[in-house]
Amino acid sequence: MTGVFRAARRPTYDDLARQQVETAKAGKTADLTALLRGTDAWPISL
Incomplete structure (x- = not known):
């Protein structure tokens, strides 16, 4: 199998949180x- 890697500049989940x-x-x-x-x-009510 062959995969393709790409570099996408996006903020991390931690930064967004x-x-x-x-x-x-x-x-x-x-x-x-x-x-x-x-x-x-x-x-x-209990």
């Missing part, structure tokens, strides 16, 4: 108090 985290951090500041006291919750 780090960039996504940095973008998310820069976009919005978190307000933990508002999150905990908010109305967006659901009941859990």
Whole structure:
């Protein structure tokens, strides 16, 4: 069998993941108090 290798310049998965985290951090500041006291919750029954 013969294969063909090619050199493609693309970012690695690690680079893309780090960039996504940095973008998310820069976009919005978190307000933990508002999150905990908010109305967006659901009941859990056991």
